[in-house]
Amino acid sequence: MGGLGFGKTSMRNSALLGKWLWRFPRKTSGLWHKVIASIYGTHPNGWDANMVVRWSHRCPWKAIAQVFQEFSLFVRLVVSNGERIRFWEDFWWGNQTLCSQFADLYRVIFVKNLTVSNVLGNSLPLSWNFNFRRNLTYSEIDLLQRLMSSLNSVLLSPSSSDSRAWSLSSSGSFSVKFFFFALSKVPNPLMFLPAKFLWSSKVPSKVKALTWLVAHGKVNTNDKLQLRRPYKALYPQWCILCKGNGESIDHLFLHCPVTIGLWHRLFNLVGVIWVPPRSLEDMLVISFKGLENSLRGKTLWQIACLTLIWMVWQERNNRIFEDKGRTEEMVWDLIRFYSSLWASCTEAFRGVPLSILQLNWIGACISRV
Ligand SMILES: [Zn+2]
Numbered sequence: 001m002g003g004l005g006f007g008k009t010s011m012r013n014s015a016l017l018g019k020w021l022w023r024f025p026r027k028t029s030g031l032w033h034k035v036i037a038s039i040y041g042t043h044p045n046g047w048d049a050n051m052v053v054r055w056s057h058r059c060p061w062k063a064i065a066q067v068f069q070e071f072s073l074f075v076r077l078v079v080s081n082g083e084r085i086r087f088w089e090d091f092w093w094g095n096q097t098l099c100s101q102f103a104d105l106y107r108v109i110f111v112k113n114l115t116v117s118n119v120l121g122n123s124l125p126l127s128w129n130f131n132f133r134r135n136l137t138y139s140e141i142d143l144l145q146r147l148m149s150s151l152n153s154v155l156l157s158p159s160s161s162d163s164r165a166w167s168l169s170s171s172g173s174f175s176v177k178f179f180f181f182a183l184s185k186v187p188n189p190l191m192f193l194p195a196k197f198l199w200s201s202k203v204p205s206k207v208k209a210l211t212w213l214v215a216h217g218k219v220n221t222n223d224k225l226q227l228r229r230p231y232k233a234l235y236p237q238w239c240i241l242c243k244g245n246g247e248s249i250d251h252l253f254l255h256c257p258v259t260i261g262l263w264h265r266l267f268n269l270v271g272v273i274w275v276p277p278r279s280l281e282d283m284l285v286i287s288f289k290g291l292e293n294s295l296r297g298k299t300l301w302q303i304a305c306l307t308l309i310w311m312v313w314q315e316r317n318n319r320i321f322e323d324k325g326r327t328e329e330m331v332w333d334l335i336r337f338y339s340s341l342w343a344s345c346t347e348a349f350r351g352v353p354l355s356i357l358q359l360n361w362i363g364a365c366i367s368r369v
Contacts, residue, residue, distance in 0.1 A: 007184055015180035017067045022174035024049055025164065036061060044113065046084055047164060070183060076165045078172075079154070082116030084162040089113060094150065102147050104140060108132050122158045126151070197284065201302035202346045207310045214253055214309060215284050222247040240319045241312070252316060254280045258328055259312050265332050266290075266304060269361065297365040299348045304339040304361075311335050 025047040027033050040061060041050040051065040077085050077092040085092050088099040088106050099106040110131040121127030128148065136144060165172035168182055198211055213219050223246060226236040239247040241258040253259060260276060267274045270290045277283050290304070291297035311334055319325045326334075340358040343349050349357060349364070357364045 011183045012180055014067045014183055015176045017064045018071045018179050019176060020064045021071045045090060074167050076167045078163045078165050079116055080157045080160040080162050081122050082156055085116045087114050087116045087119040102143055105143050122156055201306055202299055203303050203306045203342050207306050210313060211306050211309050214249060217249055221249055221252055240316055250279050253309055253312055254283055261328050262308055262332055292365045294365060296348045299346055300343045303343050307335050307339045
């Protein structure tokens with residue numbers, strides 16, 4: 001959810017475990033159902049296995065039972081003949097259980113855990129077999145009238161049995177995907193603004209991954225290394241590109257005189273006047289209109305921006321670890337070359353020879369809308 005498109009694996013796991021909870025009441029003839037039911041017993045609702053797992057050792061059902069609370073939020077009972085749904089305690093009518101909607105009545109009923117068919121009968125007209133422990137007070141009679149009129153539209157169909165539906169999908173069947181989405185919405189996923197700009201671009205994955213790390217402040221520039229391993233670096237403030245100011249992400253990829261020279265070259269090339277933003281994050285979030293608004297223009301502009309970031313990092317590492325340095329001019333040529341190369345591999349630039357694309361970006365983007 002933070003940009004790479006992977007969900008949290010722990011939630012994916014919970015969503016998959018939910019599938020066993022869904023299957024349990026549907027596979028009553030299965031051996032596994034019998035084993036689970038005989039070990040743990042049946043839930044008071046009559047559908048599920050008992051979810052109180054007391055053993056401390058690790059057993060598969062314990063992990064599955066832990067998902068039950070979230071799972072049950074999305075299960076709806078669909079009443080047909082009313083023989084498997086409890087009238088008061090189960091959630092089958094209105095927006096909550098009847099025992100919480102009509103708590104004052106529930107307090108004085110004689111027998112609990114009655115099914116819908118026990119109370120209403122299983123055919124029309126409804127038979128209303130309420131059994132109260134004592135005579136009702138006036139306010140309780142009012143409540144009872146409200147309950148009865150709200151139930152007037154209940155449709156029982158004696159020929160089919162009650163069922164459970166999954167409220168998150170239109171078909172009513174359980175879906176791991178929707179359960180996973182529902183679980184994922186609980187904590188707020190980290191919003192990463194340039195995600196679309198970055199992940200929809202056509203550069204190699206390694207370039208996208210680097211930019212993603214850069215945008216999240218997760219590459220090891222000298223200021224970060226200094227925080228993690230103080231006293232390790234001889235020149236903690238050293239920027240190998242400009243041989244000056246402190247190396248941070250904003251400096252290295254944006255404000256360093258060498259890098260900003262490259263950004264200027266890029267903006268000059270496409271004929272756009274720009275003001276360098278405060279941070280690299282802003283740089284990625286602001287959608288500069290570099291080239292034409294055509295598919296080709298957008299594709300090439302995205303590629304060029306990401307290639308620049310990539311080449312700056314390559315150059316920095318080459319200078320530190322290989323002791324090889326290129327001039328700004330040479331780095332710029334490489335940026336143009338790789339941008340053109342990666343762009344020429346895309347569908348948008350099909351049929352445009354690399355040599356022509358490399359010479360004239362604007363021309364190549366205008367020639368076809
Ligand atoms: Zn610098």
